[in-house]
Amino acid sequence: MSVHSAEEIDRSESEPRAGKRRADAERNLSRIIEAATSLLAVNPRASMAEIAEASGLVRATLYRHFPTREELLQAIYSAALEDALAAILAAEPERGNATEAIARVVEALLVVGDRYQILNAERRDYPELREQEESVGAPLIALVERGQRSGEIRGDMPLRWLVASLASLLTEALRAVARGDIARAEAGSLATRTFLESMRPRG
Numbered sequence: 001m002s003v004h005s006a007e008e009i010d011r012s013e014s015e016p017r018a019g020k021r022r023a024d025a026e027r028n029l030s031r032i033i034e035a036a037t038s039l040l041a042v043n044p045r046a047s048m049a050e051i052a053e054a055s056g057l058v059r060a061t062l063y064r065h066f067p068t069r070e071e072l073l074q075a076i077y078s079a080a081l082e083d084a085l086a087a088i089l090a091a092e093p094e095r096g097n098a099t100e101a102i103a104r105v106v107e108a109l110l111v112v113g114d115r116y117q118i119l120n121a122e123r124r125d126y127p128e129l130r131e132q133e134e135s136v137g138a139p140l141i142a143l144v145e146r147g148q149r150s151g152e153i154r155g156d157m158p159l160r161w162l163v164a165s166l167a168s169l170l171t172e173a174l175r176a177v178a179r180g181d182i183a184r185a186e187a188g189s190l191a192t193r194t195f196l197e198s199m200r201p202r203g
Helices: 006-042 048-055 059-065 069-090 098-115 127-150 159-179 184-198
Strands: none
Touching: 006 048, 006 059, 006 069, 048 059, 048 069, 069 098, 069 127, 098 127, 098 159, 098 184, 127 159, 159 184
């Protein structure tokens, strides 16, 4: 029969408790981001107190994770980038010709944009997320470059300029839907058509 010191027993008992606290903290973090994303999409001026209430947590818990609204918005933007990358990859940007792939990617990204509407109204620059932004941009850059090689997209403009133009069209499409200028059902085809027709090789 083994004999354990009091210190070993205390450590073995504290480790499960610490693990539970970490799991609880992760769940609370997810609940806050989920609730904030949904609430701010319909009420961009929602207060931190309203966000705490929507997440089913007390304000102290919210502020423990996000002391400021800006930090919460940064977390939402990070979640949006994660979802955007997953959406791009799920759209299989390497399948078929570039024109068809761009149409699929645009539709997929608009769905993500629908969810994170608050970012269209309160977009900020977060240097800390630059690497994550680059990871999202990489498959888009590869896709547009493939279109240039195949002759579907003009090759006389900088590659990153073309990708930035496509991203701007997506943002404006979502804003136009929010304003009521266009129907959501036509946003994808309109953004895709505008990009492809303006970036079609000349001559």
